[in-house]
Amino acid sequence: MSQVTIYLEDDALAAAKEAAARAHMSLSKWFAQFAEAERRKPKKSWDEFFAEVDKRPELWADFPLTEEMNKDLPPDTPREAW
Structure with a gap:
């Protein structure tokens, strides 16, 4: 079994200790459940990730499109034929 060190704010630690006590288990076991x-x-x-993002347009509505970001740049140099 491995050991882990975590850092918590004092109030978060107090809440975790109280929850572990209510569940009648050690703090370590309580965190292990998570x-x-x-x-x-x-x-x-x-696919699921992007489906969730599509449901929340407010998250990306003000994100600029590529065309918008590149509008002031000169055109790309044509590729050389091989």
Whole structure:
């Protein structure tokens, strides 16, 4: 079994200790539950990620498009034929 050191704000540590006491378990075991729950979560695909982003246009609505960002740049140099 491995050991991990984490740094928490005092109030977060106090809340974690209280929650562990309510659950009748050690603080270490209480934190280990979060790691185990995270391990068991199904992994998301990129398609799922972008589908979630599409549902929240306010996150990206003001992000400039490539055409907008490059409008003041000179045209690209044509590629050489091989």
